[in-house]
Structures are given as structure tokens and as C-alpha cells.
Amino acid sequence: GDSVTQMEGPVTLSEEACLTINCTYTATGYPSLFWYVQYPGEGLQLLLKATKADDKGSNKGFEATYRKETTSFHLEKGSVQVSDSAVYFCALSDYGGSQGNLIFGKGTKLSVKP
Amino acid sequence: NAGVTQTPKFQVLKTGQSMTLQCAQDMNHEYMSWYRQDPGMGLRLIHYSVGAGITDQGEVPNGYNVSRSTTEDFPLRLLSAAPSQTSVYFCASSQKYGGMGTEAFFGQGTRLTVV
Numbered sequence: 001g002d003s004v005t006q007m008e009g010p011v012t013l014s015e016e017a018c019l020t021i022n023c024t025y026t027a028t029g030y031p032s033l034f035w036y037v038q039y040p041g042e043g044l045q046l047l048l049k050a051t052k053a054d055d056k057g058s059n060k061g062f063e064a065t066y067r068k069e070t071t072s073f074h075l076e077k078g079s080v081q082v083s084d085s086a087v088y089f090c091a092l093s094d095y096g097g098s099q100g101n102l103i104f105g106k107g108t109k110l111s112v113k114p
Numbered sequence: 115n116a117g118v119t120q121t122p123k124f125q126v127l128k129t130g131q132s133m134t135l136q137c138a139q140d141m142n143h144e145y146m147s148w149y150r151q152d153p154g155m156g157l158r159l160i161h162y163s164v165g166a167g168i169t170d171q172g173e174v175p176n177g178y179n180v181s182r183s184t185t186e187d188f189p190l191r192l193l194s195a196a197p198s199q200t201s202v203y204f205c206a207s208s209q210k211y212g213g214m215g216t217e218a219f220f221g222q223g224t225r226l227t228v229v
Contacts, residue, residue, distance in 0.1 A: 032216075043118075043204055043220035044157075089156065093216065101147065101172065102206075102218055106156040 002027045006090045006105035013080055013112050021075040021108045023064075023090035031094035033057075033066055033073040034102070038087040047075075047088070080112045116140050120205050120221035127195040127228045135190040135224050137205030143219070145208045146188040150174065150201040151223075157204065163188055195228045202226070 007022040025031065032051045036044040048057030053068035062077045073090060090105040121136045139146065147162035159172030163182040177199060179191040188207075192199060202225050206218040 034217075036220075041222075043222045044206075044218075045220065046217045049217065101159055101162060102157075104149075104156040104158075106154060 002031070002092060002094050002103045004090050004092055004103055004105040006088075007108050008106070009087075010109040010111060013110070015082055015112055015114050016079045017112075019075070019077040019080045019084075019110070021088055021090075021110070023073045023075065023105060025071050025073065025090075025092050027071075027092055027094040029094045031092040033064070034091045034093070035062070035064055035073070035075050036089040036091060036104075038089065038107070040086070044089060080110070082112045082114055085110055085112045118205055118207055118219050118221040120203075120224050122224060123222065124225050125227070127192075127226065129195060129197060129228060131195050132191070132193050133195065135192075135203055135205075135226075137188045137190065137221060138186050139188075139205075139207040139219070140186065141207060141209070141219065142185060143207035143209050144185070145210065145216075146182065147172070147206050147218075148178070148180065148188070148190045149204045149206065151204060152201050160190065160203075192226075197228045200226060200228045 003026045034049045035047040037047045038044045048059040050057040050066035056065045064075045087107045087109045089107045091102045118139045144165050148160040149157040151157050158174045161180040163169045202223050205221040208216045208218045210216045
């Protein structure tokens with residue numbers, strides 16, 4: 001079945017450091033890929049998405065590129081801030097495989113120190 | 115625009131008790147779902163609905179019931195709570211079932227403890 005594997009955390013960085021959170025996927029069809037963010041005590045909210053190969057999603061300085069050849073969707077940011085501290089989830093939606101349901105990775109907790 | 119509203123935010127139950135977690139959305143979304151979030155496990159799908167009157171099981175449906183009598187509401191029922199159901203529960207909705215790139219909107223969660 002469909003699955004998402006993302007880098008285990010927690011990840012601790014200093015402010016202005018570079019961030020990469022790895023995400024790879026397995027899907028039977030042509031999935032859409034998402035990154036969701038969960039701030040402490042809150043629900044998940046969409047950070048960015050990509051719907052086809054080579055698409056780049058971007059938002060709030062974060063970027064991720066849909067790489068079909070490596071089945072990857074790594075999250076990157078050039079300079080993190082304390083306010084980026086949160087849990088990040090990679091997810092896919094595959095109409096053919098998961099019937100459109102979101103399949104999540106286990107989440108990566110990011111802590112940014114001033 | 116309230117989005118997805120879950121109640122209650124916190125709940126403590128005794129083993130064997132029943133309760134209903136409420137979820138309502140005001141975006142006229144067709145698709146609604148319930149997830150549970152456990153440490154180190156990410157989010158796992160419990161049940162979902164593609165429209166009023168239609169529900170189906172997700173990855174971890176045992177011990178939970180759902181119904182969808184209206185587009186707006188999608189309650190989750192625990193018939194006989196067990197400690198293994200201690201978790202944070204999230205309700206989500208989206209505009210289109212299986213739509214490519216469709217964004218899911220999440221409620222703020224219900225933290226349930228079963229003692």
C-alpha cells in the first residue's frame with residue numbers, strides 16, 4: 001500500500017541555520033504531495049503542496065520539489081526562525097491507491113534555538 | 115469563517131464509558147475524516163465520509179463508529195472506551211474526495227485520556 005517515510009526527529013537548529021527534512025514515498029498511482037505543519041497545541045495546517053512531477057511548492061520561505069525519479073519531496077528552508085519550531089508532516093494523496101485519503105509520515109519535530 | 119470545529123478539547127473517560135466527539139465544518143466540504151495522533155505514529159485514519167449518508171473505514175476503525183447525516187457534521191463515537199484509545203483526535207474536511215492537490219482543513223483536536 002501507499003506509504004510515506006520521513007526523517008526521524010527531533011531536529012534542533014540554531015536560528016538562521018539551514019533546514020532539510022527528508023521525505024520519500026511509495027504510491028501505486030500519481031500522488032499529490034503535501035507538507036503540513038503543527039504548531040504546539042494546534043491542529044495541522046497546510047504548508048505547501050505539489051501535484052505533479054517537478055512541481056515546486058513554496059510558502060513562508062519553505063520549499064519542496066516533487067521528484068518522481070527518487071520518489072522524494074524533501075522540505076527545505078534556507079534560514080530558520082524560532083517561530084518555525086513545530087512538527088512537520090509529509091503526506092500524500094493518491095486517488096488510485098489510497099482512494100484520495102491522506103497518508104502521513106510520522107512527523108519530524110523541529111526546535112529552533114535563538 | 116470558523117472552518118472545522120471540534121468539541122470537546124479535552125476529555126477524561128473511565129474504561130467502558132461511551133462518548134461522542136463532535137466535528138462540524140462550515141465550508142460545505144464533501145469529504146470529512148477522523149484521524150488519531152499517537153507519539154511516533156503520525157496520524158492514522160479512523161473513518162472517513164465522502165458525503166452525507168456515506169461512510170467507510172480507514173486504517174484503525176476498531177472501537178469507533180461514525181455517521182454522516184448532514185454535510186456539516188461528522189461525529190465520532192466511542193462505544194466502550196479502552197486505555198488504548200488514549201490519543202489526540204483530529205477531524206478534517208476537504209472540498210473534493212480524491213481530488214488532486216485538495217487541501218485538508220483540520221480542527222484543533224480533542225485530547226482524550228481513558229483511565
